Structures are given as structure tokens and as C-alpha cells.
Amino acid sequence: MSRVSLVLNGKSVSSDVEDRTLLVSFIRDVRGLTGTHVGCDTSQCGACVVHVDGKAVKSCTMLAAQADGSEVVTLEGIGSADSLHPVQAAFREHHGLQCGFCTPGMIMSAVDMINRHGAGNLDEATIRDELEGNICRCTGYHNIVKAIKAASDQMAGMAQAAE
Amino acid sequence: MAIEGIGARALRKEDKRFITGKGRYTDDMVLPGMGHAAFVRSPHAHAKVTGIDASAALAMPGVDAVLTGDQLVGDGIGNLICGWMIHSKDGTPMKMGGWRALEPEVVRHVGQAVAVVVADTAAQARDAADAVVVDYEELAAVVDPVAALEPGAPQVHPEAEGNLIYDWEIGDSAAVDAAFAGAAHVTKMEIRNNRLVPNPMEPRAALASYDDAEEHHTLYTTSQNPHVARLVLSAFYNVAPEHKLRVIAPDVGGGFGSKIYIYPEEMVCLWASKRVGRPVKWVSDRTEAFLTDAHGRDHVSEAELALDADNKIVGLRVKTIANLGAYMSLFSSAVPTYLYATLLSGQYNIPAIHANVKTVYTNTTAVDAYRGAGRPEATYLLERIMETAAREVGLSPADFRRKNFVREFPHQTPVIMCYDAGDYDATLDAALSAADYAGFAARKAEAASRGKLRGIGLSCYIEACGIAPSAAVGSLGAGVGLWESAEVRVNPVGTVEVLTGSHSHGQGHETTFAQLICERFGLDSDAVSIVHGDTDKVQFGMGTYGSRSGAVGMSAIVKALDKVEDKAKKIAAHLMEASEGDIQIEGGELKVAGTDKKLSFTEVALAAYTAHNLPEGMEPGLKEGAFYDPSNFTFPAGTYVCEVEIDPETGKTEIVSFVAADDFGKVINPMIVEGQVHGGLVQGIGQALLENAAYDENGQLLTASYMDYTMPRADDVPSFSLSTHETLCPGNPLGMKGCGEAGAIGSPPAVINAITDAIGSNDLTMPATPEKVWHLCQSQLKQAAE
Numbered sequence: 001m002s003r004v005s006l007v008l009n010g011k012s013v014s015s016d017v018e019d020r021t022l023l024v025s026f027i028r029d030v031r032g033l034t035g036t037h038v039g040c041d042t043s044q045c046g047a048c049v050v051h052v053d054g055k056a057v058k059s060c061t062m063l064a065a066q067a068d069g070s071e072v073v074t075l076e077g078i079g080s081a082d083s084l085h086p087v088q089a090a091f092r093e094h095h096g097l098q099c100g101f102c103t104p105g106m107i108m109s110a111v112d113m114i115n116r117h118g119a120g121n122l123d124e125a126t127i128r129d130e131l132e133g134n135i136c137r138c139t140g141y142h143n144i145v146k147a148i149k150a151a152s153d154q155m156a157g158m159a160q161a162a163e
Numbered sequence: 164m165a166i167e168g169i170g171a172r173a174l175r176k177e178d179k180r181f182i183t184g185k186g187r188y189t190d191d192m193v194l195p196g197m198g199h200a201a202f203v204r205s206p207h208a209h210a211k212v213t214g215i216d217a218s219a220a221l222a223m224p225g226v227d228a229v230l231t232g233d234q235l236v237g238d239g240i241g242n243l244i245c246g247w248m249i250h251s252k253d254g255t256p257m258k259m260g261g262w263r264a265l266e267p268e269v270v271r272h273v274g275q276a277v278a279v280v281v282a283d284t285a286a287q288a289r290d291a292a293d294a295v296v297v298d299y300e301e302l303a304a305v306v307d308p309v310a311a312l313e314p315g316a317p318q319v320h321p322e323a324e325g326n327l328i329y330d331w332e333i334g335d336s337a338a339v340d341a342a343f344a345g346a347a348h349v350t351k352m353e354i355r356n357n358r359l360v361p362n363p364m365e366p367r368a369a370l371a372s373y374d375d376a377e378e379h380h381t382l383y384t385t386s387q388n389p390h391v392a393r394l395v396l397s398a399f400y401n402v403a404p405e406h407k408l409r410v411i412a413p414d415v416g417g418g419f420g421s422k423i424y425i426y427p428e429e430m431v432c433l434w435a436s437k438r439v440g441r442p443v444k445w446v447s448d449r450t451e452a453f454l455t456d457a458h459g460r461d462h463v464s465e466a467e468l469a470l471d472a473d474n475k476i477v478g479l480r481v482k483t484i485a486n487l488g489a490y491m492s493l494f495s496s497a498v499p500t501y502l503y504a505t506l507l508s509g510q511y512n513i514p515a516i517h518a519n520v521k522t523v524y525t526n527t528t529a530v531d532a533y534r535g536a537g538r539p540e541a542t543y544l545l546e547r548i549m550e551t552a553a554r555e556v557g558l559s560p561a562d563f564r565r566k567n568f569v570r571e572f573p574h575q576t577p578v579i580m581c582y583d584a585g586d587y588d589a590t591l592d593a594a595l596s597a598a599d600y601a602g603f604a605a606r607k608a609e610a611a612s613r614g615k616l617r618g619i620g621l622s623c624y625i626e627a628c629g630i631a632p633s634a635a636v637g638s639l640g641a642g643v644g645l646w647e648s649a650e651v652r653v654n655p656v657g658t659v660e661v662l663t664g665s666h667s668h669g670q671g672h673e674t675t676f677a678q679l680i681c682e683r684f685g686l687d688s689d690a691v692s693i694v695h696g697d698t699d700k701v702q703f704g705m706g707t708y709g710s711r712s713g714a715v716g717m718s719a720i721v722k723a724l725d726k727v728e729d730k731a732k733k734i735a736a737h738l739m740e741a742s743e744g745d746i747q748i749e750g751g752e753l754k755v756a757g758t759d760k761k762l763s764f765t766e767v768a769l770a771a772y773t774a775h776n777l778p779e780g781m782e783p784g785l786k787e788g789a790f791y792d793p794s795n796f797t798f799p800a801g802t803y804v805c806e807v808e809i810d811p812e813t814g815k816t817e818i819v820s821f822v823a824a825d826d827f828g829k830v831i832n833p834m835i836v837e838g839q840v841h842g843g844l845v846q847g848i849g850q851a852l853l854e855n856a857a858y859d860e861n862g863q864l865l866t867a868s869y870m871d872y873t874m875p876r877a878d879d880v881p882s883f884s885l886s887t888h889e890t891l892c893p894g895n896p897l898g899m900k901g902c903g904e905a906g907a908i909g910s911p912p913a914v915i916n917a918i919t920d921a922i923g924s925n926d927l928t929m930p931a932t933p934e935k936v937w938h939l940c941q942s943q944l945k946q947a948a949e
Binding site for chain 2: 018020028032033034035036037038039040041042044045047074075076079080081084088089091092093095097098099100101102103104107124127128129131132134135136137138139140141142143144145146
């Protein structure tokens with residue numbers, strides 16, 4: 001057993017877990033945050049993407065113990081029903097989700113993508129290339145790409161307005 | 164806020180929970196004292212089970228039990244069933260091999276469950292399952308459907324001699340022979356439809372519990388049709404009586420057909436939870452999903468199309484061998500028969516059609532309905548041979564199709580279907596125009612100047628949705644009726660709950676179904692909620708598959724709304740001392756036409772429940788139910804145009820443009836309909852370019868993870884150009900046809916027609932991988948040089 005202590009969505013948490021516990025099981029089963037999903041077990045589908053110290057990580061690929069001392073943000077941590085993150089809002093506005101199962105990973109990857117490229121700097125080809133690690137079976141990606149582009153452009157506008 | 168009724172691009176009511184991580188999927192459910200199940204699965208495609216030693220597993224930490232097939236059979240749990248009886252052309256019934264949820268004697272495909280472990284944690288259960296020692300005596304396996312019919316092939320089931328399940332036919336073979344005898348031209352092809360794995364992103368899962376005081380079971384599960392699951396689990400598998408079993412399908416992460424069926428694992432969790440005395444949860448991992456979720460397609464066909472001297476079609480002859488895998492899944496028998504061969508007339512006048520279908524057992528995962536189910540197989544065959552015939556006789560593929568279109572309705576085909584309405588010219592014209600078909604030659608020449616091969620391909624599909632009427636499908640062998648139910652409950656405060664027998668697992672029913680109520684009563688969508696997926700809440704219903712939830716499910720809601728409206732108007736007329744015929748509903752109010760008298764919907768609802776002043780003899784309350792059984796199938800149709808560019812140096816195909824023009828009848832929410840088409844198109848493009856379930860000759864599935872099975876990703880596909888043309892379906896109150904499967908049905912032949920057009924060779928099977936395309940390009944270049 002290992003004691004894993006980390007900051008999860010801004011809250012310090014600590015639990016004793018088996019050494020082999022994956023970060024995604026820590027989040028879902030130990031901490032009860034079920035917004036992060038498991039779709040494939042082989043780090044291919046990206047439904048489990050969370051942010052660890054500001055970087056997008058497939059949480060089925062990382063041991064909870066490796067995240068000890070880190071700051072972890074899941075879908076539940078970026079916005080709420082009353083105060084949506086612009087990427088969450090854009091997924092709804094552009095019908096970028098159907099069954100919702102891949103959505104947590106898609107949104108977390110999109111936020112990371114916008115952070116890395118800078119808001120307003122994403123074109124369709126870049127978004128499609130960047131989404132290579134996230135599989136969606138429902139939407140055919142068309143509206144996911146549209147949603148991410150719209151969120152990126154909107155966040156650029158918000159940044160400009162704030163200046 | 165504006166009322167979002169029929170035709171509005173209403174944003175989805177369900178989205179907020181999904182985008183904030185508040186979705187409720189089966190794996191998110193936790194019950195007190197819950198244990199976890201892990202299955203012990205066969206590593207062999209075909210073997211006798213000669214012994215199971217669970218002693219080591221039972222001694223491991225946290226392990227409650229290791230249960231086997233002998234115990235399952237001993238407890239009287241029934242075999243899995245196929246619910247659609249097909250008879251061979253000689254009148255004999257299909258040959259169903261026994262399928263037990265845990266197999267005690269002979270395993271018939273890799274991944275078949277032989278035992279289950281229940282333990283405190285999922286990891287302990289998995290460890291213990293690995294420690295169960297099963298002795299097998301390997302048997303020879305057969306994988307290929309053609310090989311399975313050859314003399315001396317390994318025998319999969321004792322019940323099906325020579326692995327033949329049925330040898331079925333449809334149409335008039337003498338008429339077809341006569342047509343071919345007089346034909347001016349005959350096009351012949353061998354056509355394969357590759358095997359696919361549905362792959363909803365949420366793997367299957369089950370959480371079962373048993374209350375011994377109440378003798379009551381509850382099953383949370385990933386189902387497209389919880390009532391059908393409950394019926395089958397109780398009536399056929401004897402797990403629990405129907406009134407003592409509650410099935411809940413909460414948020415379900417996609418289905419595409421694969422979550423229609425009642426699989427061994429869900430049944431075993433129910434049985435095990437009672438036996439072990441604690442709730443039992445099982446969540447499939449992705450490799451288990453590849454090995455046990457019902458696969459789709461896997462046909463080998465010979466097709467011949469006969470034309471007269473004017474290039475009109477005079478006959479079609481089809482011989483198909485369909486691989487149903489190791490066991491007959493719930494609706495598997497209907498897919499290559501009534502969902503396939505009945506669509507072989509396509510959008511065309513074909514006076515004579517004959518199809519012979521043989522289905523076979525092999526040592527592979529069971530095959531059943533996957534998005535489109537039979538109709539993609541029919542469309543692929545017909546649209547490939549149409550394109551090929553056009554090339555052979557030197558007609559433009561568009562002109563050749565136009566020459567043979569059905570234009571008069573109703574149109575009776577020679578293969579059962581009677582098309583009720585359509586306008587195939589309209590969708591063809593719209594697609595050709597959007598694709599700039601006329602400008603293709605210039606684009607091809609420009610691509611050639613860059614060393615690229617450009618091709619364009621068409622597909623004019625038709626599908627049949629809303630499988631019905633129940634009496635008709637019953638006469639064809641269906642074990643169930645295919646109607647739908649709805650109940651509209653107006654609460655005393657005037658809010659509305661609609662209980663539907665349909666199930667939403669991505670389709671957005673909570674939004675589109677609510678639009679009907681908003682339209683009818685002028686209510687805000689926040690005043691409406693849609694309830695589905697729980698057999699304790701909702702009346703019996705048939706669930707969601709076959710693009711039926713609009714045409715059948717919403718029609719049931721319309722029928723119930725008619726009754727509610729009628730009663731509300733009677734109450735309003737009584738209260739306002741007006742004639743019932745003068746009451747109009749507008750903007751959430753019931754008004755007396757030509758006066759300023761009005762009552763809000765809330766006031767009328769409240770009056771119905773206080774019952775202080777109702778018309779003489781009227782029952783209190785405002786709640787009505789309806790069952791809707793359609794009078795016919797519906798027939799969505801359309802044209803897809805795919806344009807590709809191929810690099811002959813690498814064999815890589817790029818889809819540079821994809822246009823879809825669909826006729827779905829009445830569209831309730833265009834945003835959601837477009838989303839359905841996008842998703843279907845990518846599944847069809849995936850079949851054409853990327854996806855294939857590959858077995859080796861011993862029956863090992865070589866593509867059992869996303870490392871090996873090529874799922875379409877965002878950078879494999881383009882954005883799409885869509886349009887819809889609306890000819891209303893005369894058979895249901897809203898004129899709806901269904902849109903869920905069209906994309907997957909119509910797109911594969913468009914893609915392959917485009918690639919074969921680009922290369923100039925027709926010798927291509929799906930998926931058109933870069934390797935296959937490269938070889939074809941090279942052999943074409945070599946031929947040209949010689």
C-alpha cells in the first residue's frame with residue numbers, strides 16, 4: 001500500500017491505495033469523481049484524460065503514486081453547470097457530444113490544446129491532428145472540431161477584451 | 164425564451180450533465196457491499212472443457228466464489244436465445260446450437276466465458292480469474308464462412324450439420340432466370356462485406372443486486388432496450404420472474420446495435436448476486452468487448468445484374484453466405500434475411516430479384532445487428548454493382564441510376580417492401596450540385612498534374628426503418644412486436660413528464676421528444692422532462708434500434724398527446740362555458756376563439772387534479788398513454804458523393820470531399836439529425852478505409868484492442884457537406900422516416916466507388932488500406948507500361 005496525497009480540483013486529498021492503483025481508479029473509485037471515464041485500457045481512446053500539473057495525461061497510463069504531490073484537474077474541476085468553462089459551453093453550443101462518454105477526455109484535451117497553442121491559434125487541420133489520441137464513435141468529429149475552434153476563438157476574444 | 168418546437172435547432176437538455184462530469188453510467192453506480200466479477204475466458208477458438216480447478220483462486224484474498232457452467236445449469240438458468248425464427252427454403256426451421264452463459268463442455272470462440280469469480284475488488288477478481296486452471300482439449304476451428312460450408316470442415320454445433328444454420332431464399336428465381344436469358348448485358352461481381360466491431364466508447368457493464376426479503380432483483384446495465392432485457396431474462400433465462408426484476412439502463416455510452424442483446428455476462432451477474440448474497444458489478448474491458456460484443460456484417464456474395472439494350476435493369480441475382488459466428492445472437496437470423504435481401508431493389512425499378520442466403524456457424528464471435536444491420540450489406544452490394552455496370556456500359560454512374568429510379572409511389576418491389584414515398588431525383592440532384600460533379604474532370608486533371616489520382620463515387624441508398632407492423636414481422640418470424648409506447652403525465656402544476664419506451668444512448672431524446680410537447684402546448688422546454696430506461700418507472704416499451712425512436716417512439720407520444728389535448732380542451736371548455744370546438748391552444752394558454760377568455764395550461768392541469776369542477780362523468784387527472792404500431796416500414800433515402808485523392812506512391816487515400824443529401828421525412832431537430840449523419844458517415848468511412856475484425860486461421864482475433872483495430876480518428880476523416888430534402892412519410896402522424904443509420908448504410912460504397920474510379924481497377928475489398936491501394940496502383944502502372 002502507498003499513501004497518495006495530491007491536490008484534486010483544488011482540494012488536498014490523501015488516501016492509502018494499493019501500489020498498482022492507476023490514477024484513473026484513484027480518481028473514480030477512491031475519490032468518487034466519475035466524470036473521468038475508462039474506454040480502452042491501452043491508452044488509445046483518451047476518455048480518461050485529466051490534467052496533471054497543467055499537462056494533459058491519460059490517467060489510465062499513470063499510477064496514482066506517480067501523481068503523488070501533483071495538482072490534478074478533472075472535468076469536474078474546470079467548470080460547473082452554473083459556470084461553464086468556454087470549452088464546455090462550446091461543446092454544447094455546437095453539439096460536440098452525443099452519448100457523452102468520450103466527452104470528458106475530449107474537453108480536457110481541447111483545453112490543453114488551446115493552452116499550448118494559444119487561444120485563437122487553432123485551425124481545423126491542427127485540431128484534427130491534435131485529437132489523434134481521443135476516439136469518439138458518435139459524432140464523426142465534425143462538431144467536436146467546430147466546438148474546439150469556436151472555443152479557441154472565443155477565448156482569444158475574451159483575452160483581448162480583458163487587456 | 165422562445166418556444167422550441169418542431170424544426171428548432173434546440174440545444175440539448177441532457178448536455179449539461181455530460182459536459183460537467185455528472186453523467187450517470189452503469190460503471191458510476193456503487194451499491195453497499197458490492198463485489199466485483201471477473202470472467203475466466205477460453206483462450207481457444209474450439210475446445211472441450213475437460214476440467215476446472217478453482218482451488219487456488221478460492222484461496223486468494225477477497226474471493227467469495229468461483230462459479231461455473233455446471234452450477235448455472237444446475238440452478239435451471241436457461242440457454243441464450245435467438246428471437247427471430249427463419250425457415251430454410253425447404254421449410255425446415257433454422258438450426259440453433261445451445262448457448263450457455265458459462266460453458267461447461269465445449270467452447271466455440273476465443274473469449275467465451277467458462278467461469279466467473281466474485282471478489283471484494285475488481286483487481287482481486289481479475290487476479291483470481293487468472294488463477295483458475297481450466298483444462299482444454301483443443302479441437303480444429305473454422306473461421307471463414309465459405310470454408311465452414313465445405314465438406315469435412317470442423318463442426319461447430321451438433322445441431323447444425325455442415326455448419327449450415329439455414330438456406331433461405333426470397334424472390335422469383337424463374338422470373339430472374341428469364342430476365343437474364345434475354346439480357347443485353349450482365350455485370351457480375353464477387354462482393355465481400357468486412358467484419359466490424361461496433362465499439363461504443365462505453366464498454367458493456369452490469370451491476371446486479373438481490374433483495375432476499377423481497378425476492379427482488381435489480382440490474383443496472385448498458386442496454387438499448389431495458390424492457391426487452393427484462394422480458395428475455397425472465398421468460399427465457401429463468402433468472403427472475405418479470406415483476407421481481409427491475410432493469411435500469413441509465414446513461415448509456417453509445418450502442419450502435421451492440422447493446423440490444425442480452426449477453427452472458429449481464430445474466431451471470433444477476434444469477435451470481437443472488438448466489439453470493441451481495442451486489443455484483445462487472446465492467447467489460449476493451450479486449451473483452453472485442454471478444455464478446457456482437458460483431459457486424461461478414462458477408463461473402465456473388466451478384467449479377469442484367470440490363471436490357473436500353474440499359475434498364477431487368478434482373479438481379481444474389482447469392483450470399485453470411486457468417487453468424489459461434490452462436491445465434493438475439494436478432495442475428497433476421498439481419499441477413501429480412502433486413503438485407505428485402506432492400507436489394509434499392510432506389511430502382513428492378514422487375515425480378517432473387518436472393519439466396521446461407522448462414523453459417525464458425526468459431527468466431529457472434530454476429531448480429533450493427534448500425535444499419537443488413538441494409539449496409541444490401542446497399543454496398545447494389546451500389547457497387549450499379550457503379551460497375553455503369554462503367555461497363557459506358558454511362559455516367561449518375562445517368563445510369565437516374566434511368567432506373569423508382570418515380571411512382573407506392574412502389575411494390577419484388578422483395579416484400581412497398582415504398583410509400585420518396586423523391587430520388589431530388590436527393591441525387593442536390594448531392595451532385597453540392598459536390599460540383601460537373602467540375603470533377605477539371606479537378607482530376609489538376610490532381611494528375613501533382614501526381615495524384617482523383618476519383619469520385621456515388622451511392623444512392625435506401626433503407627427501411629421502424630420495422631413494422633407487428634403482425635407483419637410476426638408472420639416473418641419475429642418473436643416480439645415492434646410497436647412503441649408512451650405516457651404523457653401532466654402534473655397538477657402544468658409541467659409535463661413523458662415516459663417513453665424508447666431509450667436514448669446518444670440520440671438526444673430528452674431534447675427532441677420534449678420539442679413535441681413544447682410545440683403542442685406552447686410550453687418552455689424546461690417545463691418538460693423525458694423519462695426512459697427504467698422498467699419500474701416506464702411502461703413496457705421496445706427500446707431504440709433500427710432508427711425507430713422518431714418514426715415509432717415519437718408517434719406513440721403524438722398519440723398520447725392527442726388524448727391529453729382532447730381532455731384538456733374539454734376541461735377548458737367546461738370551465739369557460741364554451742364549446743370544445745372553439746378552444747385553441749396557443750403560447751401555453753387555452754383560449755376561446757374570438758373572445759378574450761383564456762386559461763393557462765397550469766390552471767387547466769390544476770382543475771383536472773382538484774376535480775372540483777369537471778364535466779359530468781369525467782375522471783380526474785390529466786395523464787394519457789398510447790401504444791403505436793406502425794402500418795409499414797419507413798423508407799429514408801438519399802445520395803452520397805465521395806471524392807478522393809490517392810497518392811500512388813504511398814497508397815494513402817484522402818477524402819477531399821464528402822457530400823450527403825438525405826430524405827428523412829420530417830426533421831424535428833436539424834442539429835441532432837446532422838449529428839446522427841456525421842457519426843454514421845464516419846462509421847461507414849471507417850468500414851471502407853480502416854476497420855476490419857481479423858482472425859487468424861486458428862480463430863484468434865488479431866484485432867482485439869485499439870492498438871490493432873483501426874478506429875477512425877479525427878485526422879482520418881473530413882468535415883461534411885449535408886443537406887436534407889423532405890418528402891413526408893405518409894405512414895405516421897409526423898411524417899418521419901428515421902436518420903440514425905443512413906450515414907453508415909450509404910457511405911461505404913461511395914468511398915469504394917471513388918477509390919476504384921481513381922485507380923481504374925475494380926478489384927478492391929474493404930477496408931481499402933494503403934497497402935491494398937498501393938498494390939493496385941502499382942499493378943495499374945505496370946499494366947499501363949506494358
